[in-house]
Amino acid sequence: MKWWSVILALTTSQVPAGGQLLEKSKAVWVEQGLVRGKIYNMDGKHIQIFRGIPYAEPPIGDLRFKKPVKKGRWHHELSAVEYGPPCMQFMDFHRNDKFAKSNMKKETEDCLYLNVFSPYDNDDESKVFPILVWIHGGSFLAGSADTGIDMEVVARNIVQKGVAFVSINYRLGPLGFINYNEGDKLEGNFGVWDMVMALQWIQSNIKQFNGDPTRVTVMGESAGGAAASLLALSPRTQGLVHQAIVMSGSSMAGWAIHRHSTPSWSVDNLSAYLRCEKWINAEDAKEVIGEKAAESIRERLCKDQSGRISCLTADLNQQQKMDCLRKDLNFSSPIFRKVLSIELGVSKMVVDGDLVPSSGIDLVLTNARIPIMTGVARKEWAHKKALFYNMHRKGNLTRVEAEEAVYRIIDGSFHEGSSEKLSESTLMLIANATFVRYLEHPSKSYSTVRVVSDLQKVESDIEFVAPCQKEVSAYAEKSVPVYLYSFDYVPENPIYEEESKQYELFGEKPIISNKPFTGSIMHLFFSKGYSSNFEIKPFSKKDEMMAQVLTTMLTNFVKNGNPSTQRLVWPAYTQNDTAHVSINLPSSVVTGDLHWPDTQFWNTEAELISKYIAKDVENAIDPDADLTNEERVQLSAYRRSWYALWVLVIIISILLWSAVAYFAFRKSKNPRSKPYDNILLSN
Template sequence: MRLVFEILLVIVIDAQNLEKSRSVWVEQGLVRGKIYKLGEQQVQIFRGIPYAEPPLGDLRFKLPIRKQRWEKEYAAVDYGPPCVQFMDFHKNDRYSGPNMPNESEDCLYLNIFSPYDSEDESKLYPIIVWVHGGSFLAGSADTGIDMEAVAKNLVFKGITLVTINYRLGPFGFMSIDYGDHVEGNFGIYDQKLALEWIQRNIKQFNGDPSSVSVMGESAGAAAISVLGLSPLTRGLVHQVIALSGSSTAGWAIHRHGMNAWDMNNIADFIRCNKIIPEQDLKAVLNREASNKKAKTTEHCNLQMNVPECLINGGKMNAKDMLECFRKEINFSEPLFRHALSAELGVSKMVVDGQLIPSSGFELVSDYAHLPLLTGVASREWAHKRPEFYEFWRYENMSRSKAEEAVKKLVYNSYASRLPAKVPNATLNLISNATFLRYMQDVDFNFDMPGVVARLQDLEADIEFVAPCQSEVDGYVKNGLDVFAYSFDYIPKGNIVEVDKRFYELFGDNQVTVTKKDASTDGYELTAFHGLDHAFIFSNGYSSNFQIKPFTKQDRAMSKVLTTMIANFAKTGDPSIEVFEWPSYSNSSAHYVSIGLHPKLIKGQLHFPAPEFWNHEAAMLAKYTLSESPLSDEEVSELTVEERKQLNAYRRAWWGLWVFVIAVAVIIWVAIICFVVKKGKSPTSKPYDNIVVNRE
């Protein structure tokens, strides 16, 4: 009922603000959008424009191709279907939720929000291309997008905004290893094709193709980081705005070992060679209605069926396996998609030698050539609950349990940033150093919240802060304009988080779980991952949380943040009227703490975290990597003669130690005897020259 009401409300608002339709010519044909009037200003909105041929049939798991011409006028008045979702982050999103059931492989659409001036239809405006986040597994071009807020926050500041869909999960990020080269990154190639479409057509919508800023958050930030660096996107991108994400992060680009989303690895889960752990399957099922659970018992890993080509195909080369995927594997069962994502984790880009020639700091330092605005939230993972770190109930904390939690984060998060695999002994050494740095002042007997808070900071530093600083360093090395920030604003109202789940107690009735966070005398909220989105694209809403109430002060914060972004997109300088923002340099390292009253903070971003992860921990890992691995010949069995010599050396070694210890004991006894004898000597005098004053 509520959903119906919200849809009707949107329709009523559309009717009240709709001025007229507008049709323009693009390379594919005629396209029609709508013009809305808000106050005294107008915005033209075109939604659901296809920029590529549907990646279906023979085009599955391939690079996208340009959309062909259409004959009739194309009505761009509704969002296109979202790409197939591999996690359910956004199924209840206020703005994109109603469209999520339409998810499809035919999903390569973009949307345009641009100023409209009936008296000067030739005026061009700088462009921001928004790439959504969601772990490369979820999200869409309309996720968290309030059209009225977008108009007021960006469009009416003289910005043309373009939002795009791109393929997710294996459709967009499955890697295919041919032995001599690797293919993948289809979702990033989708974004590249959208940028090419923008270059050829955006003038018709009053966008300036010579001023294109790419902007993204989280996984979207990592994607636009690559778009700003890749040699294949030269001329398509002119500035980069990365919010809480970097291509240098370990979760962004795969570096060593088998990629979790490798085609053969995925095939092993589909053909039941690999089984997803029972606890992960249970977690997926706990979020579904019983009528869906009942359909999951036929095959392994919550699948309804196993494709014939994987049952009868035997061992296949990469070409044959890819053909099998194209023809028979469709990932149509949501439960299997969610279970697979829970097991494999974030989808990653891969080094393919073309779009992405390398990874890490090397990629940035070799290819950075554009101005950059980038930063992180105050405490990115501050909203992560204890269960993320396997603390299922409040309990007294022990040192060993905290050490184990730190070790898991180092193994799972930091190791993936390294250019090659290192021995466990090295990771253990880094874990010990990490524990001392993050946990030395924690009361391990009682302070579970304190331990969790430090784990949150540890994970955020590895995954966001250190990579962001690394990207900044790479751009600065190349003499480019860089503006770094920390989003530190704390809303005055409650942050209300809403989640909808199924519980056995309530059967198939979905239960809404509401959690409220607010600053109190003993507890203060901190800005976390994705909070800034609520001040850019909506009035306090982002994905599944809402700032209530969204106060006058919160609106003022929204104006400060969006003006900074708009000014950077227009001029390359994010300074605003009340605050001048100097660029970052080696001689003047600083970042801006973004709040109602921005402040300049000297030093690296959230120092000393980047220094530890980018230099100290990296130095330990680098020393190990500099040692050449042992070959089989170097660890072959010893001969009999060699064994005799080794035993002789061992006996001599132990004999030497026995001799040293014996000499040390003799010397020590001699010293003691000398002191005792000296004390009994009649020539020794008592210390009667010491006077103690008593008052």
């Protein structure tokens, strides 16, 4: 029986040894009023749990697409025994989450809630404990404070080890990451501002829950890791955050903070789709929503949305567009939300000069100040299948096909992290170097299985490993403590996909992986082998041992600022001592940079090529970068027509001049046209 299910019994009677008991409820005062949660007795230790506490006003109505506003007072006792509703989801990553599935049905824009799990000492109710704040991942498009969270495992792995645990919701997709200019200031990052307000709430109220506001560690994975990375660096979080654990994500990554051109989630770009000036790519959409649904998706969406947003006219400035969308943009259609996200991609933070003062290595060198623990899995994209690369119908590829696949990754992933737009020739040169390094093979044969595996590694290194190493090196340059890891543990048993509905993107059969990938570390920390719809089956004793080692490392860092254990002294990464830890059974210290020499290739060689070629070509900026695929096709057709017209003009000109020359020549041969050379002149 799940230990929290005794909440239904409402009894204080004793239970047999090993059972769990709901002992009593507890009410505490916070700034906004009285909130009541529950205290549980688990294995002789007391744990208090408060769920669904609002930390900000509902971001709806006039507060929509704005920074969060501090929650006002309530004048009744607030029951905090259930999770608050998730924020509006823009992808289905967690729709069928093992732990959050029922709550996912309640998704809404009124979603700014947090949850507190903390130790409770009967003998000393004033005792306080360090705090771990969890920021969920999901591409800033999906997820919530309860996805992948097994309450019993959290209680055993975190709270019983003397750490208070807080998980938070934050706005996703355009609701949290639309951006627009207001005067000379760029407004955006609302989802990250939500995190800042939650941290402010923690500072003001966490003592009431036996948390220590002077020892706050933020922790996140994937997009949550990028957010934790940013929160450790933002000037706005000084005094709010004291340490950070960054898992499989970094603010250095191109997918985390927008670098150049028009942001995909800018109000101008979003409005162009809503007014059907740009069209959603049906080919991309059908991979997620199905071919039948995608056949008429563009016409249907444009018809529905254009009809609903009558105020969105062509003559509006950005502020007027925001006022219109704030009032009339309707996200009630799940299909609309998904296809829009497929078209526009991962929600990104933007450099606003305030919460996000800059991007890239300058962000770290200017703002690094608190210790971090960070790292990646051995192969972050190991769960991607051939279908993702559109190779599922082929057993073998030609070299040209493999080269084209590499170029698409360089253009779509590496380019995002560049400080400036690069020319096609630059990207092609980097793609060629990448192909030689990762895919070149003496046999000159390119099986789909091998190519997909190599492409997974290319993407992993570009999007996770290289940015992580870049961030760590910058921390070391600033002499700020940083602890680096590679999660290399491989479960004895396969990792199965647990989605109850199989989308075409994942194929008809469950995915099986035997490599550690993005989020796999969370299989062991928050649950017994489950994370993001993937689960280790069965969860073995070896997996349990790895979970205990990992849990000890993480909680030691939260409590002491150092993840070392009794069996492993974990050295800090410094400029003079470049070392990291391979988390495994047993764990070990590895000399050198993370996954060397791959990180050197991306952070040194590829960047040198980018800088050299960018200065050497006349068109380093791609004028077509902001166009959709359909617009590119149309522009290409227009250019071909234009070139053909010029060829025709040249041909006609040549013919005309030839005709003129011919008639001029004929005329010169006519006797009448000759000069009067038969006239004799005499003195």
